[in-house]
Amino acid sequence: MSNFGFTDGINEIIAITFGERINTAPIGIIVDDENSKFAKARLYPSHTRRNIEAGSKLWANVIYDPIVWTITAFEDLDEGWFESLDPPIIRGSLAWCEFDAKLEGEFARLELLRGGIIRSEVRTVNRGFNALIEALVHATRYKISRDEALWRKIVECKAIVEKCGDRRVKEAFEILMKEIR
Ligand SMILES: Cc1cc2nc3c(=O)[nH]c(=O)nc-3n(C[C@H](O)[C@H](O)[C@H](O)COP(=O)(O)O)c2cc1C
Numbered sequence: 816m817s818n819f820g821f822t823d824g825i826n827e828i829i830a831i832t833f834g835e836r837i838n839t840a841p842i843g844i845i846v847d848d849e850n851s852k853f854a855k856a857r858l859y860p861s862h863t864r865r866n867i868e869a870g871s872k873l874w875a876n877v878i879y880d881p882i883v884w885t886i887t888a889f890e891d892l893d894e895g896w897f898e899s900l901d902p903p904i905i906r907g908s909l910a911w912c913e914f915d916a917k918l919e920g921e922f923a924r925l926e927l928l929r930g931g932i933i934r935s936e937v938r939t940v941n942r943g944f945n946a947l948i949e950a951l952v953h954a955t956r957y958k959i960s961r962d963e964a965l966w967r968k969i970v971e972c973k974a975i976v977e978k979c980g981d982r983r984v985k986e987a988f989e990i991l992m993k994e995i996r
Pocket residue numbers: 827838839840841842843844856857858859860861862863864887888889890891948951952955
């Protein structure tokens with residue numbers, strides 16, 4: 816998996832599965848050994864989980880587009896967002912991987928079948944982008960629980976986004992705030 820940018824630990828990617836229609840959601844792929852082709856993902860009840868249960872494979876897109884991250888956290892991208900549907904590749908993705916996926920309790924066991932690198936880019940680390948991703952994790956939970964502690968974490972992330980984020984990160988954060996209001 817290391818060929819496609821995965822390392823030991825939890826790798827955040829956009830997961831694409833197929834059901835009645837194409838489904839997109841941020842998911843963390845858990846890797847114990849980056850040199851193997853096996854991994855897993857903890858899947859809470861969702862369309863992603865349901866599609867895998869019904870037999871879909873899972874495609875991972877490695878991507879840094881803040882708007883894509885934000886939209887997919889709450890809803891799905893329509894086909895216009897894709898530069899390819901077979902394999903499914905969201906516009907701007909750096910790499911894609913196709914995994915065979917089998918549910919085992921709360922996890923999906925994943926086996927890498929194939930993948931490709933579309934483009935490479937030079938990036939500095941941007942705390943605003945990182946804070947947006949943190950806030951999205953909290954926001955997807957906050958939307959369900961309305962837990963005050965999560966709200967406070969989102970507000971902390973907002974300050975970092977405002978200080979460090981680029982224009983699109985700030986735009987994405989506004990979408991996030993609209994989704995959870
Ligand atoms: C960075 C990030 C990582 C996430 N990782 C997971 C995960 O590993 N497992 C999971 O079930 N949900 C995860 N989520 C939440 C799902 O993306 C979210 O519940 C989404 O709405 C599910 O969409 P779906 O119903 O279209 O599958 C994550 C969200 C974010 C923002």
